[in-house]
Amino acid sequence: MGAEGPVIEVRGLKAQFGEQVILRGVSFAVTRGEVVVVAGGSGCGKSTLLKHMIGLYEPAAGSVLIDGVDIAQAREAELERVRRRIGVLFQSGALLGSLTLLENVMLPLVGFTSLSRRGAELVARLKLSLVGLSGYENHLPSELSGGMQKRAGLARAMALDPQVLFFDEPSAGLDPVTSAELDLLIKRINRNLGTTMVIVSHELASIFEIAHRVILLDKKAKGIIAMGPPRELSEQSSDPRVVDFFHRRPADAADAAELDENGGMKA
Amino acid sequence: MAQGQEPAYEMKSEPAGGGGLRVEISGRLEMNALEGALERFGRLLEESRPHRVELAVGGIDYLDSGGALALCLMEEAARKAGADFRLAQAGPEVRGMLALVDLDKIRRRPLRAEERGLGFVEQVGQASLELWRDFVELVTFLGDFLIALSRALRRPRLVRWQETFFYMEQVGVNGLPIVGLISFLLGLIIAFMSSLQLKTFGADAYVAALVSVAMVRELGPIMTAILVAGRSGSSFAAEIGTMRVNEEVDALEVMGFDPTDFLAIPKMLAALAVVPVLTIYSCVAGILGGMVVGIWGLGLTPYTYLHHTIDSLSAYGITTALIKSLAFALIIAGIGCQRGFVVRGGAQAVGSATTSAVVTAMFLIIVADSAFAVLFYYVF
Numbered sequence: 063m064g065a066e067g068p069v070i071e072v073r074g075l076k077a078q079f080g081e082q083v084i085l086r087g088v089s090f091a092v093t094r095g096e097v098v099v100v101a102g103g104s105g106c107g108k109s110t111l112l113k114h115m116i117g118l119y120e121p122a123a124g125s126v127l128i129d130g131v132d133i134a135q136a137r138e139a140e141l142e143r144v145r146r147r148i149g150v151l152f153q154s155g156a157l158l159g160s161l162t163l164l165e166n167v168m169l170p171l172v173g174f175t176s177l178s179r180r181g182a183e184l185v186a187r188l189k190l191s192l193v194g195l196s197g198y199e200n201h202l203p204s205e206l207s208g209g210m211q212k213r214a215g216l217a218r219a220m221a222l223d224p225q226v227l228f229f230d231e232p233s234a235g236l237d238p239v240t241s242a243e244l245d246l247l248i249k250r251i252n253r254n255l256g257t258t259m260v261i262v263s264h265e266l267a268s269i270f271e272i273a274h275r276v277i278l279l280d281k282k283a284k285g286i287i288a289m290g291p292p293r294e295l296s297e298q299s300s301d302p303r304v305v306d307f308f309h310r311r312p313a314d315a316a317d318a319a320e321l322d323e324n325g326g327m328k329a
Numbered sequence: 330m331a332q333g334q335e336p337a338y339e340m341k342s343e344p345a346g347g348g349g350l351r352v353e354i355s356g357r358l359e360m361n362a363l364e365g366a367l368e369r370f371g372r373l374l375e376e377s378r379p380h381r382v383e384l385a386v387g388g389i390d391y392l393d394s395g396g397a398l399a400l401c402l403m404e405e406a407a408r409k410a411g412a413d414f415r416l417a418q419a420g421p422e423v424r425g426m427l428a429l430v431d432l433d434k435i436r437r438r439p440l441r442a443e444e445r446g447l448g449f450v451e452q453v454g455q456a457s458l459e460l461w462r463d464f465v466e467l468v469t470f471l472g473d474f475l476i477a478l479s480r481a482l483r484r485p486r487l488v489r490w491q492e493t494f495f496y497m498e499q500v501g502v503n504g505l506p507i508v509g510l511i512s513f514l515l516g517l518i519i520a521f522m523s524s525l526q527l528k529t530f531g532a533d534a535y536v537a538a539l540v541s542v543a544m545v546r547e548l549g550p551i552m553t554a555i556l557v558a559g560r561s562g563s564s565f566a567a568e569i570g571t572m573r574v575n576e577e578v579d580a581l582e583v584m585g586f587d588p589t590d591f592l593a594i595p596k597m598l599a600a601l602a603v604v605p606v607l608t609i610y611s612c613v614a615g616i617l618g619g620m621v622v623g624i625w626g627l628g629l630t631p632y633t634y635l636h637h638t639i640d641s642l643s644a645y646g647i648t649t650a651l652i653k654s655l656a657f658a659l660i661i662a663g664i665g666c667q668r669g670f671v672v673r674g675g676a677q678a679v680g681s682a683t684t685s686a687v688v689t690a691m692f693l694i695i696v697a698d699s700a701f702a703v704l705f706y707y708v709f
Contacts, residue, residue: 159675164439171360177395181364184435185395191434192394199439204674223360223393254425255394 067130069094069226069258070115074124077110084110088124088285090277094225097252097259099269099292102279103307108262109153109230111279115260116150116228117141128226146174149219150228154235155211157203163190163214164199170221189217193247209240213247220251227251229261233268245271266310270296278304338362338389338396342373350379350412355388360395370403374410382407387418397426398435405432470589470667477589478597492595493602500561501603505610508556512611515548516540516618524626533627537637540619541612545646549612551698554657557604558690562665565596566686569669570679578670593666597659604658605651612650653701657694664690 068091077085084107092098100108113119115126117133125132131144157166167189171182190196193213203211212232219227232248233241245268251257252272263269269276270292278288278295280303288295288304296308305311337357345351352373358366374382384403389396400416400423407414419427447455481488524536569592572578578588616638623634668686672678 160677176361178364185360185363185398187435188394188398188430191431192429196434196437197440200441200443220394223395254429 068092069129070260071127072111072115072124073127075111075114075121075126076123077107077114077119078122083122083284085279086123086284088279090286090289092226092258092260094258095252095256097248097261097272097274098277099261099263099273099275100277100279101262101264101269101307103264103281106279106281107284108264108279112228112230112260112262116148117145146170146222147224148226148228149222149224151212151215151219151230151232153230154208155203155215157211157214157218159203162200162202163195163206163217166203166214167218167221170218174222186217186221189220190214192220192251193217194243209236209244212236212244216244216247220255220257223255224257226258226260229259229263231262231264233263233265238267241265241268242271248272266308278307337391338366340366340369340373342377344377344379345381345383347381348379349381349383350374350377351383351385353385353388354400355390357391358389358396358399359391359393363395363399366396366399367402367406371406374406374412378410379412381413381415383415383417385417386423387420389423392423392426394426394429397423397430400427401430401432466671467667470670471663473589474593474597474663474666477587477594480590481594481598487590488598489591489595493598496561496596496599497603499564500557500599501607504557504560504603504607507560508553508607508611509614511556512544512549512552512614513618515552516544516615517621518618519543519548519615520619520622521626524622528627534629534633534637536627537619537623537629537634538641541616541638541641542646544612544615544619545642545650547698549615550608550650550653550657551694553604553608553611553654554661554694555691557600557607557658558661558665558687558694561600562661562686562690563683565662565665566668567679567683569593569666570672570682573669573672574675574679588670589666593662593670596666597662600658600662601655604661605654608650608654649701649705653698656697656701660693660697661690664693 070092072091073089075085075088076083077088088111100111102108110119114121115128117126120134125134127133128144128148131140133141133144136144157163158169161169164183164186167186168179168182171177171185172179175182177185187196187199190199193216195210195213195217198206198210198214203214206214216227216232229248232244236244248259248261249272252259261272273292275290276288276292276295277286279285280287283303288299288301292308295304299305299308337359339353339355341353341355343351343353350373352370354366384400384407386392386400392400404414404416416427520536520540523539524533527533527535527539569578572592578592581588581591620631620634620638623629624631665686668682668689672682
């Protein structure tokens with residue numbers, strides 16, 4: 063595969079649930095080895111964008127290309143091929159509760175490689191050691207803390223050495239120390255394995271730590287309001303919405319009123 | 330990447346001076362190649378039994394974590410065979426990948442041994458303990474439930490009537506098609522089968538009485554109860570079980586709501602209101618099924634058939650059917666809710682709670698039905 067050209071390309075994406083338009087005209091590209099954080103306030107469509115990028119939702123207009131394959135139009139076999147090249151860490155880890163950690167990580171290895179069970183177990187143990195969970199092979203997910211579950215989810219997402227890893231709010235619900243550890247892990251994996259990463263997050267500390275580039279979404283604009291390296295955006299942007307976000311300034315009262323009107327639309 | 334059966338790497342070996350061996354790996358060394366490459370390397374070691382091994386990796390143009398693991402295991406194998414090992418031409422990328430692999434960590438024994446199967450005695454013991462716990466939980470719930478019910482009767486204003494009506498629709502109205510169809514066919518079958526036998530004695534006229542007595546005394550209440558257990562008992566258990574998993578039940582409790590009041594009472598009241606009606610509906614459908622056979626199979630007029638039917642029915646029979654159906658409703662809703670409330674864990678626990686709700690309810694329905702049969706015979 064060619065190293066040049068973007069790994070992921072989003073072109074004029076429009077996301078819509080029924081009558082409600084969440085995003086429109088969203089376009090950007092992610093290059094190989096890049097860590098991109100998609101940020102923005104609650105309800106701005108971060109997670110919706112992510113779910114479009116991994117092909118769980120179909121765009122109302124526009125397209126998402128991974129490695130040049132339009133995932134909304136791709137045939138089943140093609141889509142499957144693309145999906146094996148990506149890994150997704152869901153918000154709560156999404157481990158199968160009835161399987162041990164080792165079995166969870168072995169799942170894709172046994173399913174999609176020609177490794178024998180022993181070989182798959184060895185690789186799965188390697189992945190668990192990468193996320194610092196050596197020793198917990200035979201534990202059930204429910205016996206672990208939230209941070210550990212997330213790390214185990216990451217081990218499973220990385221099982222097949224994906225080129226692209228997607229993270230849905232990796233630090234949500236984690237204490238600051240665990241969250242910082244996860245950031246470190248993300249950086250290490252990106253550096254050593256060259257994995258491209260798309261991360262949905264609104265943790266400022268984490269954004270400054272890991273992001274090469276930030277894509278800032280806004281609920282009112284229903285799309286991207288700023289894009290660039292986090293330091294640059296926070297120091298140079300004159301857009302009040304960007305400044306508000308990076309300096310944790312509460313949005314004005316009009317925003318709060320609108321929030322009430324629109325009810326509890328989830329991100 | 331995960332596909333491609335062809336090993337895309339190449340492994341060449343040549344003897345080096347002084348009992349040494351030089352192995353050169355090039356191409357794509359990836360996860361799928363892990364075992365094949367190790368095996369080939371092992372054979373090379375065995376054939377030449379070298380004192381020194383030099384592994385040249387300069388030609389590798391793709392290495393994933395599985396490939397890195399393979400290289401580390403090769404080093405280990407060479408050292409185990411008593412040879413000096415040297416990695417040659419390793420670029421920064423290869424070194425970066427190798428740094429990720431820590432064989433000691435991978436081999437470290439898990440903190441907990443794998444679950445071993447239980448022996449027979451242990452299994453019997455555990456099953457008995459579980460049965461006992463189950464029984465205690467059931468009795469506790471029954472107590473809770475009766476208290477909640479009496480509270481609801483004393484202060485009906487506090488009952489969530491809107492929910493109750495919702496469940497009445499779920500259990501009753503939405504259950505009409507299946508209960509009607511099955512009862513109708515049941516009546517039809519009973520009438521048809523019995524008419525074949527009764528014809529030989531010239532006793533066709535009794536078909537109507539047979540169908541109506543069978544439906545009202547036994548089959549109507551039982552069939553309805555079993556169908557409601559399958560449709561609604563299961564959904565009660567799944568609903569409350571999922572709420573339990575999502576900590577919604579805990580949230581209710583902490584907010585000061587009694588989960589039994591809040592969740593179980595509406596379902597229970599709905600079932601109590603609707604199951605007797607469904608039972609009557611089922612009996613009527615069964616009798617209509619029998620009438621189809623009576624009219625077209627036996628040549629009776631609708632008037633004669635209905636006349637025979639009404640003659641055979643008594644207020645006593647109908648009352649016992651209604652009493653039974655109330656008891657069944659109590660069992661179905663009670664077990665459904667209770668099984669939901671005891672869910673601990675995740676998706677699997679919800680599944681087994683649902684199964685258990687249906688199986689236990691059916692078992693108790695049959696037990697209660699037998700008890701009623703004896704009770705009605707001797708007492709009334």
